[in-house]
Amino acid sequence: MIRRTPGERRGKTPDGRRGKLRSLLDKGRARGFRTGLRWKLSAAIALVGALVALALSLVVHNAARVALLDSARDVQDERVRYAQRIYDSTGRIQFKTRIDDPELPAELKAKAADGRRATFVQEKGSGAPDIWAATPVKDGRVLSLHTRFTDRSATVMKDLDQALVIGSIAVVLGGCALGVLIGGHLSRRLRRAATAANQVAQGQTDVRVREAVGGLVRDETDDLVQSVDAMADALKQRYEAERRVTADIAHELRTPVTGLVTAAELLPAGRPTELVKDRAQAMRTLVEDVLEVARLEGSAERAELQEIDLSEFVTRRVAVLDPDVQVTILHRSEVSTDPRRLERILGNLLANAAKHGKPPVEVVVEGRIVRVRDHGTGFPESLVSEGPSRFRTGSADRAGRGHGLGLTIAAGQARVLGARLTFRNVEPPNGDGPVEGAVAVLWLPEHAPTSTGSFPIVRPPEE
Known part of the structure; x- marks a missing residue:
């Protein structure tokens, strides 16, 4: 009690x-704050996917922009070269070129002063950049060509950026879906394992976590399941051994205690006899209770x-x-x-x-x-x-x-x-x-x- x-x-x-x-x-x-495994995996995969998509989008955007600018510079270089030939031979200006343009960037002036033909990209804030090309001519002057980055190239970059955004969103959503699938599978296995482990803890010794988890795919969850099953088997053996020892001891004590109670009834009346009877009866009750507990714990009742x-x-x-x-x-x-x-x-x-x-x-x-x-x-x-x-x-x-x-x-x-x-x-x-x-x-x-x-x-x- x-x-x-x-x-x-x-x-x-x-x-x-x-x-x-x-x-x-x-x-x-x-x-x-408690969250499930599937949502944690989904968030992790989505975050990694978003970072990878962002990095790839930046790389692709910059690479495409550089490629388009290089192509535009090659076109400008080809035009200024033909314009130079025509000017040197006829003195006429073609392809909207200019002689000694006052807006010519200093970098190109320096190249022309050295007798070299060159191109240059001039950024203007958030607008489209200017594509320059300049070359020295025979009279010592500088022939230059100046155009804006073409609308077609800007449209290509806009379409590319839109495609990269759509692709990034698809990657993130796909990562979330993959995380939900993988996390849901692991979560279900772990929940089944937890349920089976609770059943074992409640005394259902015939339950095995390995059977409850099931599944064809083997992963680290199986190592945990095998460890739990091994621990449950070891505890069951120790518990059963303890129960048997307790039952055996109580059973062996039952006969001498019964004899002690019977012998106490034969003692002469008096206070010492009452004390002996009381203690002997208490011991007998204790032995009977221990035997009953052992039977109940043995799940045989x-x-x-x-x-x-x-x-x-x-x-x-x-x-x-x-x-x-x-x-x-x-x-x-x-x-x-x-x-x-x-x-x-x-x-x-x-x-x-x-x-x-x-x-x-x-x-x-x-x-x-x-x-x-x-x-x-x-x-x-x-x-x-x-x-x-x-x-x-x-x-x-x-x-x-x-x-x-x-x-x-x-x-x-x-x-x-x-x-x-x-x-x-x-x-x-x-x-x-x-x-x-x-x-x-x-x-x-x-x-x-x-x-x-x-x-x-x-x-x-x-x-």
């Missing part, structure tokens, strides 16, 4: 501080199902177990369950409430839900968050505080019934102050729990 001490309830123990720290970390993680009126059943059993407990029926319901195991759960919950809580103890039946509440100091935080565990109690000392088996047995019997047993504390209305009690809630299934291997009892027809 388990109950939290006042010091733990106030968070004064290291476990309480660790619980608060864990709660704060969980809240921090809950507030964080099967429920014998019957259709019962839950409210009527709980009312009668509580009246036998503890007449002082008040039973409230909110809604009536019929369930398919094992009456013997349900009575065991109720008995352990009531015994835990009576031993560690404070009166009044209340039982509420609402349809298929049974709540057992006391008005004590509440459950330990570890029990509320992680569930009951054998030989773990909420007390710092072990004298007279139980062995942590009562709620463990109740939770194990609930699993056999296909039910769910949860624990919580009743907080004060204003959220500030001591806990006002503990509540254990048993959720019975709507249908027979065939997943636990249970079977219905076939009753003979009444004559």
